[in-house]
Structure formats: structure tokens, C-alpha cells
Amino acid sequence: MNKLLTLVLLFATLCSCKDKSKLNNSSAEEKPRIAIAGLGIESSTFSPARTQEEAFHARVGDSIFSRYPFFAEDAEIRNRAEWIPTFLGKALPGGVVTKEAYESMVSKTLAMLKENGPYDGLWFDIHGAMSVEGLLDAEGDLIKRIREVVGPDILISTSMDLHGNVSKELAHQSDLITCYRLAPHEDALESKARSITNLLNRLESGKGKPKYKAWIPVPILLPGEKTSTRIEPGKNLYAKIPSVESLDGVIDAAIWVGYAWADEPRNHAVVMAYGDDKEQVTQGAEKLAKHFWDVRHQFDFVAPTTTFNESLRLALQSENKPYIISDMGDNPTAGGAGDVTWTLREILGRGEFKSEDGPALIYASIPGPELIEEALKAGVGGNVKAKVGASVDDRYSPPIELDGKVTAIKKGDRDAEVEVVVKVGSVSVIVTKKRKPYHHERDFTNLNLNPRTTDILIVKIGYLVPELYDIRGGWTMALTPGGVDQDLERLGHENIKRPMFPLDAQMENPDLSARLIPLSNE
Template sequence: MKKIILVVSVTVILILTGCKSQNSNELPRIAIAGIAIESSTFSPAVSHEEAFRAREGDDVFSYYPFMNPDSGIIDRAVWLPTLRGHAMPGGIVTREAYESLVTKTLTMLEASLPLDALFFDIHGAMSVQGLDDPEGDFLVRIRELVGNDVLVSTTMDLHGSVSPRLAKYSDLITCYRLAPHEDAIETKKRAVTNLLKRLETGKGKPAYKAWIPVPILLPGEKTSTRIEPGKGLYELIPGQINGDNVIDASIWMSYPWADEPRNHGVVMAYGDDKESVAKAAETLAKHFWDVREEFEFVAPTTYFDDAMNQALASDKKPFIISDMGDNPTAGGAGDVTWTLHEIFKRPEFKAANSKKLIYSSIPGPELIKKALEVGVGGHVSELAGAEVDDRFAPPIKIEGEITAIKESDNNTEVVVKSGNIYTIVTEKRNAYHYERNYTDLGLNPREIDILVNKIGYLTPELYDIRADWVMALTPGGVDQDLLRLPYKRINRPMYPLDPDMADPDLSAQFIPLANE
């Protein structure tokens, strides 16, 4: 009897051990890596390593809410997160910062070998000092370490750029389909689930990848999917997808504030049926080109003086003005003072019964120090702004009463009331996308007469509270008047810089697989 019990026990242990070993062996080993930034080469700003706020190891999972314990995704692989950094848009990245982040990633990837796959999460509009196509360079260096047989799924912002090199070394590649990017998490999840499916079915790399350069370079404020023709263009994508024949298709608008040969529109499709892949890519590329002249700014657009005149004459509130040229979330330095100088020239805001205006925002670390000394209710008179980008206006002296202070280890904010102008001054450049950004400072953006924000198209929350809205063509590193930008290196001809250019060849170009 004891012998029987012993045999059964050993058998159960062997079965359990075998099952565990088998399951462990079957689960694919998938690494996660990526560094992301949108960086303007037309801005004097420079981005350093600390701007990326890189997360390592398990902290990387915080980027992906769909990878929770109940997701049905997390238990389908052995996940090996390495380094993932995402910087606020800004100026060109220093070569030192880039090399440091890449080296750290490669070191962690080497410790994770062997790999079956990589989830490569990037933006696609990073510029680096002395280096073209940094995302392509990064992926080539990863491939040199992990090999070309590893399955790579790349996810991007639709304002990124896809070089042939990035297309070659990515097996699966996709980007957002909405601008504003309300589908960012959904897109990353699609990149991961497509990757898992190809691993689990054993189908691996798609047989065909079609890449079509489209010579169009437009700002996001003209290509928003809230309105036509962007809305209809991106709504064509799901109809092109057909199981394994066409696994996915994407349209990249690219990024107009960087001057590199890769900066232009791109369409890609991939799958296992060559004819279907080509047709999908060519259908999207042709429609993209056909509607090029229909792209208009997502809101009425004018120069700042006229925008202010409209706001002052309006009885709607809040009347929002986008101060577009120095938009920090598109790559502007965020400290151009030109617009604020123009506002302070206006006599309308000096009268007690005049309209009230909020300006968000301008960096002024010295003013912040003074504000902390005098406290709420105290008076300050200090210079702010133009420490990075003083090409259009010098630092501005802001004088007035401190009405709010929000202290932070990272970025203290204060509000200075000058007549009926409420200027938000920050320790470092900042973006104001949410109602709470204002209410935390004792300001009510719904009740203010005029809200001037360093932004382009409005985020969904600001869009919902607007009573009226005008986008102002102000100067800065992300000037929306592209004809004012000194392009030297992009491929020409390019629409709309060359509006009379001939129709391009939009035939599918098949990109070799990474291991070919």
C-alpha cells in the first residue's frame, strides 16, 4: 500500500512538474522597450535625459493599464520590461542623452536574452543631435543584439515618421487612428495582441510589408480626425484589414517641425497575402493624396491681434485662444513671451469692469522664488520667460498680486493678478490640458471671459468646455505657418510647400523582412 501511495505521489509530482515546465517553455518571452519624444529642430530648446523620466523593470507596466492581472494578456507571456521613457515634447535630444538611454536599454535586453519577441513602444518624432532617424537607429542596434528572428511589434503616434529602416526591422507596426489621441492605449493594446496572436499561432513574421511615402507634411492642427477629411481618411482603415491577409494598416501624418528626409506622410500595411497588402496600402495612400487640398485648420485660425479683437467683442465664455507657435506639447520651448507682451499692451484689461483673462503659462523660476517669499496676497515684480527662446521677444516683467500658490517638488505654480489678467507662472514649462489644472489654482476656466493657452488643437476636456475658440498663428518653435519655416533637408517637392507639384507614384513598395 505504501509503495502504491509512493508511486502515485511521485507520478503526481512528475505530472505537475512536467506541466509547469511545459507551460513555462510554451510561454513566449517578450521584452518591452522604447523611448518617446516629439522634438522640434526649429526650436533652440534642448532635451536632456531627465526629461524622459525613464521607468525600468516592472514600473514600465504602469504605462499599460491593459496589462493588469485580470486582463487575459499578462498571463500569455513571460514579460520582460526593460526601459521605457516618455518625455514631454521639446527641443532636439542631446546625443549624450540618447546614447545613455539606448545603452541602458541594450544592457537590460542582453540580461533578458533569449527573446521570442519585443514590444517596441515609441513616438516616432524624436530628433537627436547629429543623428538622422534615431528610432530606426535604435531598432537596428536592438536587432544587432537580439537577432533578426525575434518578432518585433512597434507602436507609434500618428505624428511620427516611418523610415524604410524602421519599417524593415519592425515586423508588426501600427499607430494611433485618432487626433487628439484618445485611442493611445487601445493602439498599444492592438500592437500587443497582434504580437501575441502571431506567436501563439506559430505564424510569426507577416510575409509582406507595403510602405508608401506620401509627399504631404501638415501640422496636426490641420489633420485632426475630429473633422473631415482626416476623420474619413482614418475611418477607411478598418475596412482594409482582413484577418491574416492584411493584419493591420496605418497612416502616419509625420511631424512638420523637424527637418529630416524622413519627414513626410507614410502609409503601411502588412499581412500574408501580397495582393491584399498592396491594395490596402495603395487605397489609403491614394485617398490621402486625393484629399490633400481639403485639410484645413480644425478651428478658425487667424493672427493674434485679430483673435484678441474677436474675444473682446464676444459675449461667450470661455472664449479660448490657442497660442500655437510655442505649444510645449508639440515641441515648443514653452517660454516664448511674445503673446504675453501683446496681451499686456492691451488697455482693455486695466479697467476694473473689463473682461478677465487667464494666460497659461510662462516659466519664471525667479518669480516663483519671490512668490514663495511674499506668499498669497503679496506683491511681486519679476521677469519671466524667454530664457530658452528669446528670438521673438525678451523676458517679460510681471507685476501684480499673488492669488494662488501650488507648491510641488517638481514644478511649483503661482497665479499673478495684473489688473484683470491672471498669469500662471511655473517653475518649469508646463501644459494646461485639464480643468483641474486651473481649479487647483483657484481659477474657474468655465467662467473666465478669455482663456489663452499655449496649445494647438484643444484636448477633449478643454474642447468640451469651450464656448468659442480661435487658433492664433503666433511665432515659436512650432510655428503653424509652415511657409515661414527654413526647411533645408526634407525631400522636395512636398505639399503644401510646393502646391503645384505633380502627382507622386503611390505604388506599394515592399519592404524586406528583418531577416532577409
């Protein structure tokens, strides 16, 4: 009996050892389980527009992969982890997100995270400038609620736009955090891939959460049109980041310009660095913050800036085509409602454009669902007469009645849904069912318009995206009215922290020492 018992125990021990060995080998080969979630939008609190859930064009589950080339099936990043994509919503910049829309999307995100856990990590893909009714720190609220589901110990890597805002709460709940280093954001995909690679490296190495996170609020609030990295001082400021990132004991460093068109305490610039060496992390962050503050007076608009009438005068005198005018005040890529009619009214009132033989001008664009309906009935070549614009933001100019010939109709655009070109005199007005910014040459050629040969091209954006920048014959940024007015003093911030440069231009030098933020599980 004792011999039999001994054999049984020996067998059990061998099996146990074999199982443990198998478990150890399995864990060595097992890929980390990483969830994907996030909501992204820039929200102007100075616009009367409100953003609903449908504007986020949410992707759920595996459909998220198709948004990013680094998640292609044969891509390295895709194959380094077991990815669990949940809910990802990205909207055009716009007005404040309704509480109902926000809660609906958050509920869906949390439900999917609960259903598919546990996780080793989470990639938190956001913009960072989302404003929600009743909240002063939407992304801080969102990541905190995500933490309540996934727990304080998993690694979260947060990927952001440099025009986002980093509150203390967001810095605390994020283990790794970074943002773009170029404006325009030509490095967007590269930055997102960096945020994921940092997460994978910490999980695969077993190093886990970085020991130190330095956070420095910099009391500067400037629009993106003054902080482009195409020119100085932004170019040199952001060029200093790699020298900090390369320090031993530093994983990443980042500079956030912040978002100027929202009125919340978190709206200001921020510098962060994180890693395992306290001295290098803090000194690196302080170096960047000090340089940012030292060059604050050098920031200026990325292009010549003047009144709209002066912009038109320069455009009409120019021999270089196309002369591009940025209609900045209602820029939907920064959060404007996109339907302010003030600029279009000025154009149509000018005698130069009354005749078909006048200077060729393309205006992009104005929402007008009423005109769209009439244009679909009339067809290409037909005449239409209907009101456009100012259904959301009529503070500066009422709706305009367009009376002209339909020269193009296009259906199926994700944002605009339907696009129509109406010719009024020598002006080709692009009318959309829903607002849409026009960035790419194909946006025009798809409507039988040639932006390269037109005399004047007017677009509702601020600084030009690379594709338009490369074809410009001349360019001015017009100081037009709207929800993203470049005159920040005229907007009237009440809730930001003061003093704030440049609103308080003579303020004393701030405390730019690093604040060490506790780890997410502390």
C-alpha cells in the same frame, strides 16, 4: 551482461521519451517572453531648446507596468506573456535631444536587454518624431541597435503616434507596426493594446513574422492642426483603415501624417499595411495612399485661424464663456520651447486688461523660475516683481517683468514642479518653474482658477484636447510666432525630400505604388 545493458538502454529510452513529452507539454503551456522598451518625444528642430535625459522621466523594470491599464495584474494582456520591462522614457514634446542624453538612455536599454534575454518578442513603444543631435533617423537608429542585441528573428511590434515618422529602416526592423487613428489621440491606449495583441497573436499561433510589409511614402507634410480626425477629410481618411485591416491576409494598416516641425528626410506622410497575403497587403496600402493624396487640397485648420489681435477682438466681443484662444506658435505639446513671451507681452500691453475690473483672462502658461523663487518667499497674497520667459527662445520677445499679486501656489507637479498664479490687472498668469502644457480642467481648478467662468482662456496648445474642447464657448487658433510656427514656408526646411505638398503645391502626382520591405531577418 547483455541483459543488464538492454535494461539500462530501455530505461534510458523511456526516461528520454518521458523527458521529451514533458518538454513538449511545457512548451505548449509556456508563455512567450516579451521585452518592453522605447523612447518617446516630439522634437522640433526649429526650436533652440535642447532636451536632456531628465525630461524623459524614465521608468525602469516593473514600474513601467503602472503606466498602462492593460498591464494591470488581472488584465488579459498581462497574463498572456512573461513580460520583461526594461527602459521606457516618455518626454513632453520639446527641442532636439542631446547626443549625450540619447546615448545614456540607449546604453541603459541595451544593457537591460542583454541581461534579461533571450526573448520571443519585444514591444517597442515610441512616438516616432524624436530628433537627436547628429542623427537623421533616431528611431531607426534605436531599433537597429536593439536588433543587434535581441537578434533578427524575434518579433518586434512597434507602437507609434500618427504624427511620428516611419523611415525605411524603422519599417524594416519592425515586424508589426501601427499608430493611432484619432487626432486628438483619444484612442492612444486602444492603439497600444492593439499593437501588443497583434504581437501575442502571432507568437501564440506560431505564425511568426508577417510575410509582407507594404510601405508607401506620401509626399505630404502638414501640421496636426490641419489633419485632425474631428473633421474632413481626416475623419473619412482614417475611417477607411478598418476596411483594409479586415481583409483576409492583412493584420493591420496605418496612416502616419508625420511630423512637420523637424527638418529630416524622413519627415513626410507614410502608409503601411502588413500581413500574409501579398495582393491584399499591397492593394490595401495603395488604396489608403491614393485616397490620402486625392484629398490633400481639402485639409484645413480644425478651427478658425487668424492673427492674435483678431483673436482677442473676437474674444472680447463674444458673450459665450470661456472664449478659448490657442497660442499655437510656441505650443509645448508640439515641440515649442514653451517660454516665448510675445503673446503675453501683447496681452499685458492692452488697455482692456489693465484694471482688475477688466475682462477676466487666464494665460497658461510661462516658465519663470526667478519669479517662482520670489513668490515662494512672498506667499499667497503677497506681491512679486520678477522676470519670466524667454530664457530659451528669445527670438521674438525678451523676458517680461511681471508685477502683481500671488493668488495661488502649488508644488509637486511632475512637469512644472512649482506653479504660481500672478494677478496683473484682470489677467491671471500661470507661471511655472519648468514648462507645462495645460490640458485638463483640474490643471486650473487646482490653482483656484475656474476655466468655465473666465471670459478668455489662452492656452499654449494647438487643437484643443477633448476636455477643453467640450467647455469652449468660442475658439480661435492664433497664428503666433515660435518653434512650431504653423507657417511651414516661413520655417525654411532644407533637408526634407522635395517636391513636398503643400510647399510645392503644383508638384506632379507621385509614385504611390507599394514598396515591399524585407523582413527583419532578411
